[in-house]
Amino acid sequence: MFDLEERRIGGLTITIDRMTCIGSRNCIKVAPEVFQLDADGIVTFTKDSPDIGRERLIESCLVCPVDALRYHE
Numbered sequence: 001m002f003d004l005e006e007r008r009i010g011g012l013t014i015t016i017d018r019m020t021c022i023g024s025r026n027c028i029k030v031a032p033e034v035f036q037l038d039a040d041g042i043v044t045f046t047k048d049s050p051d052i053g054r055e056r057l058i059e060s061c062l063v064c065p066v067d068a069l070r071y072h073e
Contacts, residue, residue, distance in 0.1 A: 005044060009034060010051045012071045014061065018042050020068040027069055030060040043068065 005016040014034075023041040027034075034049040034057070061069040 007045050007049055009049050010054050010057050012054060012057055012073065014045075014057060015070045015072075016043055016045070017068045017070070018044070020066050021064075022066050022068070024065055026063040026065065027060040030063055031056050035060065 003017065003019045005018065007014055021042045023037055023043065025037065025043075027043055028036065031052055033052055034046060035043050036046050038044045058071055061071045
């Protein structure tokens with residue numbers, strides 16, 4: 001598994017910094033269709049992350065307590 005994961009969803013590019021993630025699950029609470037924890041308790045994308053809308057994707061990044069999730073156009 002790579003330290004950074006990136007996926008284009010809902011017109012945004014979402015980046016997960018797996019080295020920073022502490023597994024708080026805040027992003028999963030906001031967007032469980034997009035994020036899940038792996039066997040190590042670190043966030044990763046679900047297999048088929050659906051387009052859930054920009055607002056929820058942005059919120060899922062903003063609720064990360066360690067800024068392990070980022071988004072950009």
